[in-house]
Amino acid sequence: MKLRDSFIRPDIAAMEPYTPIVPFEVLSARLGRPPAAITKLDANENPYGPAPRAVEALQHGRFYHIYPDPEATALRAALSAYTGVPAARLLAGAGADELIDLLLRAVLAPGDVVVNCPPSFGMYPFSTAVNAGRLVEVPRRADFSLDVDGIETAVAAHPTAKVLFLCAPNNPDGSLLDDATLRRLLALPLLVVLDEAYVEFAAEEQERKERKEEERRERKEKNNLSAPSASSSAPSAFLPSPSRITWVQQHDNLVVLRTFSKLAGLAGLRVGYGAFPEWLLPHLWKIKQPYNVNVAAGLAATAALEDVAWLHDTVRRIVAERERMVARLAAFDWLRPYPSHANFVLFRVVGRSAAQLQQALAQQGILVRYFNKPGLANCIRISAGRPQDTDRLVEGLQRIVEINE
The missing domain is CATH 3.40.640.10 (Type I PLP-dependent aspartate aminotransferase-like (Major domain))
Structure with missing residues (x-):
């Protein structure tokens, strides 16, 4: 028996490796595009970079x-x-x-x-x-x-x-x-x-709801000419x-x-x-x-x-763009979003292949995450990016629709 066969734990030898995100430089070379021409919406990273x-x-x-x-x-x-x-x-x-x-x-x-x-x-x-x-x-x-x-x-x-x-x-x-x-x-x-x-x-979502509720109370108090309530x-x-x-x-x-x-x-x-x-x-x-x-x-x-102010503003922008992305993608009725409270949205792809969709977007330099495991059959996850990232995503999806028509 060779040392390499006897020294490794059997469970380690049998396990599958973790599949990490492909490095940006490798992606750039693989897609034949400079990093600036890649819209990266596959890893839930912060699109605005460090504070x-x-x-x-x-x-x-x-x-x-x-x-x-x-x-x-x-x-x-x-x-x-x-x-x-x-x-x-x-x-x-x-x-x-x-x-x-x-x-x-x-x-x-x-x-x-x-x-x-x-x-x-x-x-x-x-x-x-x-x-x-x-x-x-x-x-x-x-x-x-x-x-x-x-x-x-x-x-x-x-x-x-x-x-x-x-x-x-x-x-x-x-x-x-x-x-x-x-x-x-x-x-x-x-x-x-x-x-x-x-x-x-x-x-951020909870704070937005609280702000809206406070504005609603203030409008009601103004209309009723009543004393203002304690600030929240x-x-x-x-x-x-x-x-x-x-x-x-x-x-x-x-x-x-x-x-x-x-x-x-x-x-x-x-x-x-x-x-x-x-x-x-x-x-x-x-x-x-x-x-x-x-x-x-x-x-x-x-x-x-x-x-803190920068962090808060960045989160606010990402959440707002997540909601805008869901609204824009509503034009594609074969993309069914799940409610999300994070910086991404999971979509069930109906009547089309999620794998082919992910590949077609990648060919345009638009990266999303594809899943096909129990509970996630034919799904893609799309990270919330900047407004220009959402716009490019929508344009990429429109091209795919036009090609397939």
Whole structure:
């Protein structure tokens, strides 16, 4: 027997690799188009790029030749001010992906069960496999809501169940998770990991609704000539109201993960963070890589949190463009959108091939994500871009229709 056959774990040898997004330079060469001629709506990235203060911080950084702070002290202090969670309960990482892996390394013995609710983020089953866990799946319903009874049954049937992964807004459909459901799941005897990568976009929607309600009340009061009610203006800090990150202080089996990739346009620097139970953190600190948040990522993320007005405005623009995209694509009745509270929209393609549609758009330099797995048959997911990106998408779809007529 060769060493290469005997040294690799059998489960690793048998597992499928994760399929990442193709690098931009490779895409450019493959499509024969310069980057400026590519409309990239396939990875839920921030189309406006990093916050200006983050760019400035990177330009003026002085210590790239020195190892970074292993505790990311400055970043965690800024995150504490942003989230309202004590810095001692926060851990930063090289993206939320690293924190998912770190958590599973800390808690899983070989064969321990992780409960997943597909369709959802592909990193959950991938990291479970890498860490020798056993994946038990409880599929979502047709409307992408959770099968809570099914989750409870699965946990009861598997005494070694350690972790339940949830994503809200969920990737790839953008659905939310209500408080009552989360509280019910927190009653289960396992860690509940809530991935809030897209929560800022749901927060913007809630703030818009609150502003409209306030305007409605003001109009009513003006018409009735009554005394004005107390103001319900948005808080000065941009803390997403749908977020449950502060719940970690009341629930010792809740983990909440967040990222700078979507909100702050720092996907390329790989920086995320999480709020964890107090009892779990010492073990995560023991096993994490000592310098996991590099100097550039730490500088950029910390500076981005000082640019709250820019972050808020960018999220507002993305949410507005998501709604505009749905309205524009209503002209194509074979694209059926699902309600989304994130920076993307999932469409079911009816009467046409979603795979062929994705390829036809790619030939025009327009990139969208194609799915054809359980619960996502013949679907595409389109990220919300800038107005010019939406316009180009509509033009590309119109060309496809004209060619096929």
